Amino acid sequence: xxxxxxxxxxxxxxxxxxxxxxxxxxxxxxxxxxxxxxxxxxxxxxxxxxxxxxxxxxxxxxxxxxxxxxxxxxxxxxxxxxxxxxxxxxxxxxxxxxxxxxxxxxxxxxxxxxxxxxxxxxxxxxxxxxxxxxxxxxxxxxxxxxxxxxxxxxxxxxxxxxxxxxxxxxxxxxxxxxxxxxxxxxxxxxxxxxxxxxxxxxxxxxxxxxxxxxxxxxxxxxxxxxxxxxxxxxxxxxxxxxxxxxxxxxxxxxxxxxxxxxxxxxxxxxxxxxxxxxxxxxxxxxxxxxxxxxxxxxxxxxxxxxxxxxxxxxxxxxxxxxxxxxxxxxxxxxxxxxxxxxxxxxxxxxxxxxxxxxxxxxxxxxxxxxxxxxxxxxxxxxxxxxxxxxxxxxxxxxxxxxxxxxxxxxxxxxxxxxxxxxxxxxxxxxxxxxxxxxxxxxxxxxxxxxxxxxxxxxxxxxxxxxxxxxxxxxxxxxxxxxxxxxxxxxxxxxxxxxxxxxxxxxxxxxxxxxxxxxxxxxxxxxxxxxxxxxxxxxxxxxxxxxxxxxxxxxxxxxxxxxxxxxxxxxxxxxxxxxxxxxxxxxxxxxxxxxxxxxxxxxxxxxxxxxxxxxxxxxxxxxxxxxxxxxxxxxxxxxxxxxxxxxxxxxxxxxxxxxxxxxxxxxxxxxxxxxxxxxxxxxxxxxxxxxxxxxxxxxxxxxxxxxxxxxxxxxx
Amino acid sequence: xxxxxxxxxxxxxxxxxxxxxxxxxxxxxxxxxxxxxxxxxxxxxxxxxxxxxxxxxxxxxxxxxxxxxxxxxxxxxxxxxxxxxxxxxxxxxxxxxxxxxxxxxxxxxxxxxxxxxxxxxxxxxxxxxxxxxxxxxxxxxxxxxxxxxxxxxxxxxxxxxxxxxxxxxxxxxxxxxxxxxxxxxxxxxxxxxxxxxxxxxxxxxxxxxxxxxxxxxxxxxxxxxxxxxxxxxxxxxxxxx
Numbered sequence: 001x002x003x004x005x006x007x008x009x010x011x012x013x014x015x016x017x018x019x020x021x022x023x024x025x026x027x028x029x030x031x032x033x034x035x036x037x038x039x040x041x042x043x044x045x046x047x048x049x050x051x052x053x054x055x056x057x058x059x060x061x062x063x064x065x066x067x068x069x070x071x072x073x074x075x076x077x078x079x080x081x082x083x084x085x086x087x088x089x090x091x092x093x094x095x096x097x098x099x100x101x102x103x104x105x106x107x108x109x110x111x112x113x114x115x116x117x118x119x120x121x122x123x124x125x126x127x128x129x130x131x132x133x134x135x136x137x138x139x140x141x142x143x144x145x146x147x148x149x150x151x152x153x154x155x156x157x158x159x160x161x162x163x164x165x166x167x168x169x170x171x172x173x174x175x176x177x178x179x180x181x182x183x184x185x186x187x188x189x190x191x192x193x194x195x196x197x198x199x200x201x202x203x204x205x206x207x208x209x210x211x212x213x214x215x216x217x218x219x220x221x222x223x224x225x226x227x228x229x230x231x232x233x234x235x236x237x238x239x240x241x242x243x244x245x246x247x248x249x250x251x252x253x254x255x256x257x258x259x260x261x262x263x264x265x266x267x268x269x270x271x272x273x274x275x276x277x278x279x280x281x282x283x284x285x286x287x288x289x290x291x292x293x294x295x296x297x298x299x300x301x302x303x304x305x306x307x308x309x310x311x312x313x314x315x316x317x318x319x320x321x322x323x324x325x326x327x328x329x330x331x332x333x334x335x336x337x338x339x340x341x342x343x344x345x346x347x348x349x350x351x352x353x354x355x356x357x358x359x360x361x362x363x364x365x366x367x368x369x370x371x372x373x374x375x376x377x378x379x380x381x382x383x384x385x386x387x388x389x390x391x392x393x394x395x396x397x398x399x400x401x402x403x404x405x406x407x408x409x410x411x412x413x414x415x416x417x418x419x420x421x422x423x424x425x426x427x428x429x430x431x432x433x434x435x436x437x438x439x440x441x442x443x444x445x446x447x448x449x450x451x452x453x454x455x456x457x458x459x460x461x462x463x464x465x466x467x468x469x470x471x472x473x474x475x476x477x478x479x480x481x482x483x484x485x486x487x488x489x490x491x492x493x494x495x496x497x498x499x500x501x502x503x504x505x506x507x508x509x510x511x512x513x514x515x516x517x518x519x520x521x522x523x524x525x526x527x528x529x530x531x532x533x534x535x536x537x538x539x540x541x542x543x544x545x546x547x548x549x550x551x552x553x554x555x556x557x558x559x560x561x562x563x564x565x566x567x568x569x570x571x572x573x574x575x576x577x578x579x580x581x582x583x584x585x586x587x588x589x590x591x592x593x594x595x596x597x598x599x600x601x602x603x604x605x606x607x608x609x610x611x612x613x614x615x616x617x618x619x620x621x622x623x624x625x626x627x628x629x630x631x632x633x634x635x636x637x638x639x640x641x642x643x644x645x646x647x648x649x650x651x652x653x654x655x656x657x658x659x660x661x662x663x664x665x666x667x668x669x670x671x672x673x674x675x676x677x678x679x680x681x682x683x684x685x686x687x688x689x690x691x692x693x694x695x696x697x698x699x700x701x702x703x704x705x706x707x708x709x710x711x712x713x714x715x
Numbered sequence: 716x717x718x719x720x721x722x723x724x725x726x727x728x729x730x731x732x733x734x735x736x737x738x739x740x741x742x743x744x745x746x747x748x749x750x751x752x753x754x755x756x757x758x759x760x761x762x763x764x765x766x767x768x769x770x771x772x773x774x775x776x777x778x779x780x781x782x783x784x785x786x787x788x789x790x791x792x793x794x795x796x797x798x799x800x801x802x803x804x805x806x807x808x809x810x811x812x813x814x815x816x817x818x819x820x821x822x823x824x825x826x827x828x829x830x831x832x833x834x835x836x837x838x839x840x841x842x843x844x845x846x847x848x849x850x851x852x853x854x855x856x857x858x859x860x861x862x863x864x865x866x867x868x869x870x871x872x873x874x875x876x877x878x879x880x881x882x883x884x885x886x887x888x889x890x891x892x893x894x895x896x897x898x899x900x901x902x903x904x905x906x907x908x909x910x911x912x913x914x915x916x917x918x919x920x921x922x923x924x925x926x927x928x929x930x931x932x933x934x935x936x937x938x939x940x941x942x943x944x945x946x947x948x949x950x951x952x953x954x955x956x
Contacts, residue, residue: 501767510788
């Protein structure tokens with residue numbers, strides 16, 4: 001009984017923190033429609049800032065608290081609202097999600113820049129030196145008591161705010177019907193600013209309360225509050241009382257798990273993963289949603305042409321060959337991940353781009369693919385690739401089963417929870433057997449080695465050969481993706497993305513379609529993971545965790561998730577440009593970690609993706625046959641000169657990158673010149689003065705002879 | 716036996732009774748009208764029939780077989796198709812692709828050896844959208860969008876077709892052609908249910924009209940009877956002049 005009481009108190013104190021953070025989340029979600037994935041990260045930054053003020057600079061506790069909770073946090077919330085979130089009206093849920101995920105990535109990066117992750121930071125609880133209070137047979141610490149009291153105060157405060165203040169009533173009105181509230185004089189900008197300020201303060205409060213109980217580490221702290229997400233979902237992202245009930249359920253479950261879970265080698269991970277598993281369960285308990293009708297959004301991804309797809313695939317393969325033959329071995333190792341990451345990013349295109357189903361666990365599928373390759377691909381046996389695809393596709397299909405009930409933000413959270421459950425528990429398991437039939441060995445509680453792939457008697461054991469292999473596989477898969485987009489299945493996915501309700505009333509099996517696209521996408525990610533594994537030669541769970549996977553997702557969306565080019569853009573930015581910048585500018589390399597975040601945050605301005613603009617920009621080359629041929633010839637010539645060692649790599653890279661730019665200018669000038677030569681007939685005399693030549697042209701076109709027109713008069 | 720038989724359907728949203736014991740029959744070869752003021756429950760009834768929202772009591776039968784427990788997908792496969800008042804077109808696709816998706820889906824479940832490409836072209840021809848077949852539907856005016864939805868639902872070759880305000884956004888000539896098309900469809904044996912505010916169209920093409928007001932059917936009859944029914948005049952049609 002004592003033990004039960006002790007863990008109830010632990011559970012309630014944790015619940016209180018979750019309740020505070022979750023109410024902030026619900027407040028911003030209901031008033032602005034944006035689910036702030038970075039809510040935990042705001043708490044994390046606040047915890048670090050508080051540490052800095054209170055423990056590093058030695059400010060008095062009340063001053064430090066007031067500065068963080070009532071000045072910095074609300075200002076930060078307002079900044080996020082003004083600079084980032086306001087541009088997200090009418091964008092798809094995917095875009096909103098990517099922006100807030102990018103904010104999360106950027107903030108983790110920011111914290112790591114400011115507070116060196118390798119330094120340990122002691123963080124005392126409130127009244128740490130005071131004696132705990134006795135409650136019957138057990139005790140409660142002052143920190144726990146304060147935490148619970150704070151949650152109760154927040155609950156009362158929110159109730160008062162929403163029901164007894166003008167701004168609170170405006171907030172509730174905005175939740176019900178935003179345009180109507182505006183018509184009635186509410187000012188939505190002010191309301192959303194206020195919501196972000198309070199939401200951010202609540203996150204900060206939760207962060208400061210939770211920080212002493214866990215290691216002060218940016219990533220852990222930001223994701224720790226996945227339990228708060230579970231509480232928020234329990235409240236259906238609307239009801240504050242239910243959010244508090246949800247927080248108590250989640251917090252106490254965690255408390256009891258830490259008290260009563262038997263100690264053996266399989267279960268410690270389960271305790272760490274329990275918030276994610278709880279979140280998954282809560283998501284599944286949501287009432288069956290109505291089928292989604294049409295959603296209006298700004299995004300549009302045009303249909304790729306056959307010619308364009310073939311050109312793209314040829315270009316990618318050629319790029320692989322060029323990189324493999326020109327780069328040094330260390331460079332090939334540094335930049336070699338471009339195409340394997342590219343394949344994983346490409347797996348998102350049919351799923352997110354075409355079908356509109358968000359998945360944050362693609363890198364986890366890749367991890368499973370890598371495990372399969374490690375254990376079944378001895379001596380590079382290529383059959384392991386087939387197994388990697390089949391096994392990940394099967395797991396993807398199983399994950400998709402609950403996905404019929406989930407969409408948008410709920411699906412994103414569900415897949416993130418799956419990824420966390422794998423990271424924290426499954427991937428750390430020792431060898432085990434299922435019903436004594438299968439022995440399953442994963443990462444062997446550390447890392448596993450993966451043999452290089454062997455195909456048709458050739459072993460891909462050099463970085464160069466792997467680069468060629470991976471670029472070719474990427475190119476082939478990009479053709480597959482285009483074929484899907486142009487075919488029956490692709491049309492069906494796009495239709496489902498637009499309106500599930502309409503698809504159902506046409507007799508489409510929604511579950512079957514979703515399961516198929518999830519399996520396809522997971523299989524592609526599994527293949528990418530298997531190839532990445534054989535490239536890295538040794539893999540561990542850290543290669544495949546959620547936080548590592550988020551930038552791939554974010555940057556692929558920034559590139560343009562509706563096209564293979566977008567996936568390549570994401571991979572090149574992440575595995576190519578970032579290491580390149582770090583090599584070129586070593587002095588600022590530590591600041592580069594926030595770049596993916598910044599790129600994602602900028603997405604709201606251009607939801608169609610960067611590749612869309614790039615394609616438009618380079619289109620003149622494709623339209624002018626002469627320029628196109630000349631460009632290819634020049635590029636081939638440069639490559640030949642490089643192979644003869646007449647120029648070094650830097651010159652070659654510079655000239656190669658300049659060539660398309662020059663080609664665009666040439667193609668544009670050429671077109672303008674042609675257009676200049678011929679003024680359309682209907683514009684003669686309008687844009688320029690009327691001349692005798694124009695008269696003759698007009699006569700000729702109308703089929704009139706000189707005599708018919710002017711005969712008598714001239715005569 | 717009517718092809719589509721709705722019996723005593725009641726739907727509540729919280730405390731609001733949206734539909735209150737509604738009966739409706741739709742017979743093959745006939746255009747059945749469903750009229751009533753905005754908010755009377757017409758679209759809700761369509762949503763209930765197609766299974767998009769659950770009913771609280773009552774039954775829906777297609778060819779004598781109960782459909783209450785079937786998903787929207789299964790109902791569609793039994794021969795039910797609809798259009799939407801608030802357009803539910805696939806905006807990322809062209810007119811042709813919108814119809815082709817439906818034809819492909821039908822072929823997937825019916826396995827009847829039909830050629831979806833040919834079905835699509837024939838429908839584009841029939842509803843007169845040849846000139847804009849390759850345009851993205853987002854670029855089309857509402858009247859044409861409604862035709863695309865009609866074409867899309869016809870591509871599943873339904874026995875019962877529910878049309879939710881299909882003529883809104885169409886001009887007079889388009890409405891005339893549209894009315895003729897509806898009569899043709901009925902003549903081919905389809906049971907058509909038409910929700911429409913264009914009373915002239917309803918009275919011209921419908922064989923039978925149901926009038927819905929505040930969730931209740933207040934009158935059923937042929938167009939002549941409906942136009943002179945005092946309750947209908949009071950609730951919806953109004954008196955001329």
